[in-house]
Amino acid sequence: MIPRKHHKILVQGITGKQGTFWSEAMQAYGSTIIGGVNPRKAGQQHLGVPIFATAKDAAKEQPFDISVMFIPPAMAKDAAIDACEAGAKMLVCLTEHIPAHDVMEMHVAAAANNTQIVGPNTAGLVTPGECFVGIMPAFNDRVFKPGRIGVISRSGSLGTLISLMLTQQGLGQSAFYGVGGDPMIGTTSVDALKILNDDPGTDGVVLCGEIGGNAEEDAAEFAKTMKKPVVSFIAGRQSPPDKKMGHAGAIVSGGKGDYPSKRAALEAAGVAVADTPSALPGLLKERLASNAA
C-alpha cells in the first residue's frame, strides 16, 4: 500500500524525544495520527492523541491502518509483534540494529497477520502533499513536491538527495518508498516496484539501490514486465568487498551482490542505470518522452 491522508496511524514510542519530534512533523504535514503507545503512560494524552499500553489496546479503542515504531533495538521485536497481532495493515520499522533472529520472528508474525512490514532500518514513506510516515524531510518543499514519479530507496539520505534532484528538474513524486538498509527487510525493492506499477498516480520509477543482496536483480526481473519506465542508481561501486559499509545489507561477499552484476541485470531488463545520481532526472525524462511518443 501507499500511505494516504485517510490512513490512521499509530505511533509506538510517541512520547520519546524522536517520537515526539517526528510525530509533530507528521501531524503538521497532514498524516492522521490517532494514538500512541507507551506502557508507562497509558491513559494520558500526548500531542492531542491518547496513549495506550499496547498496540492491541489501541486497536480496541482507535482502529488504525499503519503503525510506525520509534523503539530501540532490544524492544523492537515485542513492539512489532504487538502491532502485527493488533491488526496493523502496515508496520513501518525505523529501528536499525535489531538482532537478525528477532527480525525473523517479526516476519513470521507479519505473515501470520497479513501485515506489510516496511524495514527494518527504513527512513519511512512520503506521499508528497498528503502525508508521511517516518523520519524523512517531507516538509521540505525543495526536496519533495507532489508529482508522478515513484522513488524507491534502501537509504534515507540518498533517497532524499535523489528526490531533491528530481524536484529541481521539475519531476515531482507520487510516492517515496524507503525500503530499508537491512539485509532481511519486509517490503523488498521488487515489492515496492509492484506497488508503484499498480499505482495510477505513478508514471515512472527511480530505483535507488545498493550493493549487497539480490534486491536489484529481483527488481530487474520484474522491470522487464513493466510498461512504466524505470531508471536506477546503485550505490557502492567503489566499496571494497567484505566490508560492511554502514548498512548491514550493503556488503559484497564472495562476489555475490556486487556492482557489475546488479548493473548488468538492470540494463538487460531495459532499466537505464545512471553513473551519478544527478544523471537520473535526465534519463527519466528521456524514457518518459519516448514512452509517450
Place this chain on the structure above:
Amino acid sequence: MNFEEHAAKPLLKKYGIAVPESVLATSAGEATAAAKKIGPCAVKAQVPTGKRGKAGGIKLASTPDEAGSHAANIIGMTIGGWPVEKILVEAQTNIARELYLAIVNDNATKGPMVLFSHMGGMDVEEAAEEDPNAMRKAPVSITTGLTADIARDLIKGLDLEAVEDQLVETMLSLYQAFRGLDAELLEINPLVITGDNKIIALDCKLTVDDSASYRQEEITPQAAPEKLTELEKKAAAEGLKYIELGGSVGVIANGAGLTMTTMDVIAFYGGEPANFLEVGGEAYTKAKTALSILLENPNIKSLLVNFCGAFARTDVMAEGVVNAWQELKPDIPVFFTIHGTGEDEAIALVKERLGIEPFELMDDAVKAAVAAANERVNA
C-alpha cells in the same frame, strides 16, 4: 563478530557437540608441551578465515618434536591476509567419513536455513557447485525451530543409518547453539564419523550477529579482533564507522547510502576516496570527533563534506565540522554541499564562520574536491 576455531569449539561443547581434546599455543615450545600431553595431534593455524588447510596452515604430527617444528613453521605465516599468531594443538581423530553441517541466516526465506552435505571436507563448496544435490538445504521456521523430522529428512538415503540418531541429535544441538549464540553462521566442516561411529566436530566457524552483542556479552570478549588500521580502531572506540581506502579525497557524509554514493561520484570524476565515514543516524552529533580522526590520515589532500539531511539535521552536523575545522586548522582545502533538513542554517553557518560558499550541486562540489586533491598529489 567472527570466532576462531579455538573460541568456537568450546561453545559447541557447551551445547553438547563432541570436539577433540585441544590446547591453544603461541610458540613451538608450547606446542611441543601440548603434544606431549595429547599424543598424535594436528597443529592448526588460528585465523578467522577459511582455506587454512590449503594454505598449509594445518599439519599432522605424530611426535611432540614434530608438533613443535610444525608450530614453528605455521606461526608467522600469513593466511588470507591474517598473520598467524596462535595455533591449536588438537588430538588426531580416526576419520571414517567427513560430513558438512551448517546453519545460516537466509535473507531470501527470512529465517534460518540448515545445510547438510555427505561430502564434507576441504572442497565442499566446489563439490556443491558441480553437483547441486551434494548440498541439501532445509528452511526452518524461527518460531517452531528445527525438528527431528526435518533433520532426519536431510540425512535420508545417504547411507547414514548407523549414526542417524546421533546425527539428528547433533543437528538439534547445533540449532540450539545457533539460536542461543545469535549466530549468523554456524558451520562444522568437517563433521566427522569416526571408525567407531562417533560424531565429532573437527572444525567450527562461527559468526555472531553484531546487533546482538548487547545480549551476548559473555562470549564477545572471545571474538577474533577485526582487521583494522590504527585510525579505524580509534574511530570504532568512538562509535564511528570509518574505513580507510587509500585515496586522497577525504569524505564526510551522513547515512551509509549517501556516503557510498559520494565515494562513487568521486571515482566517477577521476578522484580516489580516502575513506568511508558516515556521521548519520545516531552518530550525527559526532562530526567533530569524526573530522579529527579523518585528518590524521596523511594521504588526505582535500576534504568533501556532503550532507543531505533526512533524520540527521544538517545544521547540527555542519556546526560540528565547522567547530572542529576552526580548532584543528587543517592545511587542506574543504568543499561543502548541503541539502535537506536544516540546510539554510547550515549553509549560512559555513559561509559566516569559514567564509566558504557551499556548492549548490553535489557534482560540482565533488569535481572541485577531486581537482584540488589531484593538484596537491601531483605537486
